[in-house]
Amino acid sequence: MDASVPAIVINRLPLYLRALDLMVENDQRLTSSQELAEWLGISSAQIRKDLSHFGEFGKQGTGYEVPFLRDQLRSILNVDQLWDMAVVGAGALGHALVNYGGFAHRSFRVRAVFDVDPDKIGQSINGMAIESQTVMVERLQTMEIKIALLAVPVRAAQHVADLLVKGGVRAILSYAPITITVPNGIQLAYIDPVVALQSMTYYLTPVVT
Amino acid sequence: MDASVPAIVINRLPLYLRALDLMVENDQRLTSSQELAEWLGISSAQIRKDLSHFGEFGKQGTGYEVPFLRDQLRSILNVDQLWDMAVVGAGALGHALVNYGGFAHRSFRVRAVFDVDPDKIGQSINGMAIESQTVMVERLQTMEIKIALLAVPVRAAQHVADLLVKGGVRAILSYAPITITVPNGIQLAYIDPVVALQSMTYYLTPVVT
DNA sequence: AGACATTTGTGAAATTCGACACAATCATAT
DNA sequence: ATATGATTGTGTCGAATTTCACAAATGTCT
Structure with missing residues (x-):
């Protein structure tokens, strides 16, 4: 919940969204920072820290609900509109x-x-x-x-x-x-x-x- | 002359080269880190430091010879070939x-x-x-x-x-x-x-x- | 109910990166 | 010759970024 989120973080969000879109398409319900990290070739800590700038979207022990996190990212990036x-x-x-x-x-x-x-x-x-x-x-x-x-x-x-x-x-x-x-x-x-x-x-x- | 140059530096070199290509096209003989910096919207110190990883290409008080620096960058990036x-x-x-x-x-x-x-x-x-x-x-x-x-x-x-x-x-x-x-x-x-x-x-x- | 395995969110440490500032050098003008 | 103005290359420092590591929380299994 920062006043100003670093641009380098913003630039990674679309990549997270892209991965989540694919998961939604495959009807995948849950994911974790680790799975996303492997998918994208970055560290899981980085994903968690990036997301923490905007709120708490996951559940400990479980991970993230795919459709929910995707919607959150779409909202953050202002792409919940055409x-x-x-x-x-x-x-x-x-x-x-x-x-x-x-x-x-x-x-x-x-x-x-x-x-x-x-x-x-x-x-x-x-x-x-x-x-x-x-x-x-x-x-x-x-x-x-x-x-x-x-x-x-x-x-x-x-x-x-x-x-x-x-x-x-x-x-x-x-x-x-x-x-x-x-x-x-x-x-x-x-x-x-x-x-x-x-x-x-x-x-x-x-x-x- | 580092053993390993950071990728973030490598990613900027093509931008320098692009600007130099344009200068060569306009028959510009000399440039400076400051001119390049204004052109590209970054700091002149960064350009000098980036180039310093590979050698000394400029002359104090004068700046850089455009065709020479372009050739050096082409060689560094391995684009002195087709x-x-x-x-x-x-x-x-x-x-x-x-x-x-x-x-x-x-x-x-x-x-x-x-x-x-x-x-x-x-x-x-x-x-x-x-x-x-x-x-x-x-x-x-x-x-x-x-x-x-x-x-x-x-x-x-x-x-x-x-x-x-x-x-x-x-x-x-x-x-x-x-x-x-x-x-x-x-x-x-x-x-x-x-x-x-x-x-x-x-x-x-x-x-x- | 309790033990166990997962996974998040996040302070703190470590690392990387960029800006600053200046001695050294060069060209030019007087 | 000497002064002047310009510009490089780089050591140093601070800022930005990433990684580490762990408490807290959740679900699962027995």
């Missing part, structure tokens, strides 16, 4: 994001797609019309969209991010491999597969040629 | 990965695509034929592919990962939202947009309905 998202950039990545089936059952939904290319505007992806970036700010406000997936080229990323903020977006997940600046209070995260790959190649023996 | 990769799963995500233009200039290249769906096998993406998963292990060995991008459904992820390891793959970047187990020494990283999103919604005020 969040509408916009995708900006209707290239190959934008298409994949709009078609991604993994959002629906995990509290997110793509409700709008924007692009600048006149040839793309009006086309539809998965039944959703691609809209012009010129109407984006207004549409975001009207639709009250608070989350955006940024899938535009590097050179456009900062400008589009500015527009998103102007449109009232409060969280941006950027796929552009460049650092973006946003005002205080706006959430920002990056997904860059190359960054992930380069962290791994450090540990690989170079190919001998 | 790594061949396999993509497993030729769905929307697999397609996007194969077509992604961001790999080429950052030391990675997709050389093979595998799927189980008989309808997909033989089709080609970006000029590359989709091959059957039944020949995957053998093909991986023949082609000496050491890195794989895993873009298959959750239920297949662990099995495919096992096959990849059997084929000699040493690093797996998984897009499947599930924990995978691999033998010691095999590098494993995850990209799950929902996990990233759920860490951000924690900080967002829930929508009032």
